[in-house]
Amino acid sequence: MKSVKRQEKQETENKTGAALPQNAVFLCSCAGEIDKVINPERVLKALESSGKFSNICRHDSLCQPNGIRAIADSVKGNNTEKFLIAACSPQSIGKIFKEGLERAGIDTSRYSIVNIREGCAWPHANEPELATEKSISMIKTAWVGLKSSAEKDTEVRGINESAIVIGGGPAGISAAFELAESGVKTTIIEKKHVLGGFANKLGIVAPTNDCALCTAFLDTGNLEVCRKCIYRSRIDAQTNLKIVTKGKVTGISGEPGNFTVKVAKEPRYVDVDKCILCGKCEEVCPVTGIKSKPYSTVTRKAAFLPYPQAIPRAYVIDREACKEECTECEKICPTKAINLNEQKTEQTLNAGAVVIATGIKEYKPNEITELGYGRYANVITQHQLGNMLNPEGHTAGEVIRPSDSRKPKNIVMMQCVGSRDKYHPYCSEVCCLFATKHAILLRERTGAEVTICYIDIRTPGFFEKYYVEARDKWVNFIKGRPSSIEEDPDTKNLYVTVEDMAINSDVVLNADLMVLSSALIPSEDTEELSKVSGIELNEYGFIKEYYGKNRANETSLKGIYVAGSATGPKNIPLSVSQGSAAAAKAISQIKRLKAKKEILCASIDEELCIKCGICVKICPVKAIETEESLTALDILETPEVNRIKCLNCGQCSAYCPTGAIWAGNYSGENFFPQIEELLSGNSIKPKILTFLCLECAYAAVDLAGLKKISYPANIIPLGVPCAGKVSLVDILKAFECGAEGVLLGGCVTCHFKNGKDFMVSQAVFGKELLASIGIEPERLDYFTAAISDHAKFLDIARGMTQKLKKL
């Protein structure tokens, strides 16, 4: 369609007698900086004799406003279709040309920038002859690439103006409220009956020493500087917020701006909107004395309110406990809110953005047998103790020994149970805070003797005050890890053997109650969510951040954000602010209303595709989609490239056995001629073709040029969108076209997930392959660099040139 259109346009122009489209080159002398090294006369001559350009202009400083104006005027005046700008690095100057020329109505697909300053003149100041030849080759190569480049194509898609938050803990609530407050229709999906999550089970939370409910609050329309908890601000009354309880996400599909989320909703038997909390159902309920833990002193009925401030404001019917035929509660309910025949339902929700806040759970250390958890009644975990200290908890705020409900006199805590060891190698971050906080509370409330056995106390920053306060309150600290816990079968007292490292000998502690600060691990929903959505997990099973340094709120899938402990254990303040941050990201995505993207993406030739599924497996952003399947196993149809998701990194094309898939502007017809052009027609020897990733690696080489550090002119650069795009065919092609060495340059942290790893294994494999056909393996090498790492590049460039000269 597009090519036909262009033809028509040309024909009509011919009829009206207008000049044919022409091609131009604009050479910048950079106020003499480029001319100092590169002989402009030779460049002009070479370009004129190539016969490809009808118009070659020279200018003093193209990047200045008058330079850009000169380009725009010349392009318009001479009816120029495509043109080259030979100046400085496109990485630093590209944006300025883009803005200036776009204002003049010239889009980026019509020109390309050749880097003859940082890439040629400056680093090769001592080899002016070679630098001139190299720059001519670079300009000609850029023309080969530009000639066949795609026309500009933008796509605009509508964005669904709603959001979904998965998980109703502090991070999830905070994200959901921010979204709802800003006017986005938000659905929060919680697996339990009530919001609150892991934190809400604790009575007192750090750093404010009050309850966990005021982690987020609404202040719609008023400017009071007053803090209200989720209960007092009645967050469920917010019209933009919908709370789905007993919900489980069974599938996420779609693209940024348009996600489809499948939710399976377990019945809760009480209509949340109709329930008025009259409590009549609880009164008539015949099932009594249900204990949620064996040592609970508080019992409940089968119809109950989890805790008085519960949001959503409704009773819960525990159908597993209640009698099948009894319908007393249903009969008595004055508002007919109870329906005991409610069935499991499945819902499909659409959203413009998804925030994941699936949180953490506590590791149950049963497998660490020497600690006796699960065997000895009086060995509990820190979270269980936190729940005991909660007035709404199983024991109504009393700390008791599970074996006989007596108040403990001697309490021993053990840190790092299941974390920083073979079970979970990471530090769970908040357990030291938990332990010191609980120790202070125990000292205050019960006066019991508290001993904390630790490896290192980690209460960073201002949380140090908990440690100091605990010491002030005469909590004993023993540096050492308990090696065994024994139980006295009669009294159920415990004997804890610990090696005190201060006195370097074993100590046996007598404990009424043993509290294990158990590791915090990803909640089970995290793994399931990853299975149904394709979101990646890190090596510990938490959700992997897109980029740990500055994109910690994003997942591996674009448009799906993450907050709170789903990416690793976090304290409450951090979780809450992460929730708000994720919401801000989601809002900025949704409020754009339209997803506009300049489309430059991969395309698949259906006739050539053999449906092997390699590209589907490789794609770092899961942009290559198959019908209803993420596994790539059962592909029967040619997969399709999602034009919004595709980042055009080209990794897919490197491994396609048939050549059916190509990245935009890097197809075989476009890329191979560039390699040929770059390696023929200059007398540089030995030629080292350097494939540079256009992200960090190219910038590193650029900065070496900018600092005017000289490196051999033998290094002939060719930009690729990702080092993972370079295939064996590309490498061998370079050797065939006369390269004597091939260097691959990738980034330290790949911008497209695995590209760097592909490059490294490709190079290792390539070396062996070359050796087996009689080419020295030293001719192929690679480096990885961050922008500031140009020394790495210089070392390898100089070393390789020397090696090749010897060969």
Place this chain on the structure above:
Amino acid sequence: MDYKFDLRVHRVEKKNLGNREELARLLSSLKSKTMKSKKVDSTWPEKFIKAGENLYFGGKVEIDTDKCIACGACAEICPTGALEVVDRDGKRFISHNLQICVGCRKCEASCDDKAIKAVPGLELKAFFEGRSEPKKEADLIACKQCGRPVGPAQAIEKIKKTLEKESHLHSELDFCQKCRKWRAAYEAVPRLSMLLGRTHSDITGNGSSDSK
């Protein structure tokens, strides 16, 4: 390649593997250059060059013959036909062709018994000269009715076990698909044989013709 089309169980048309052919062309052109200049041996090395776990140029498969039940799922899913199943003389032969294997590892994912393992890499000799490596040999069960192969014994055994577990009948597994179909049809419509004046054994060919 000399395919015996009539015997192959899953027929895969020959695929155009453009990028790999380009790789082969480049390798041989570079080799011919080095052969001239450095007197490198003209034969292709037999060494299998292992690639990284995630690289996909080609590969070889290893089949654990103890675990494999010769069901042929791997060959069915193989996009290039590198895995080949041939039923011949009451036996099933599974072979792997290193020349056209692209190392996509779909076979690995398809195998229910975890018997097949794909190792990514290239063996240049096989890549250029083409070689089918026999990987598994299994006995076939012949149809009680017509004598044609029903399937490999171990695979049938597995199906039987699965059916038993779900308490289904599995007596029909002794017959080939065609005979099974006709048997079912005649059972469902008892009068069919009367109407047509023949039984299913006539249609399937090998049965006795006495009942006519």
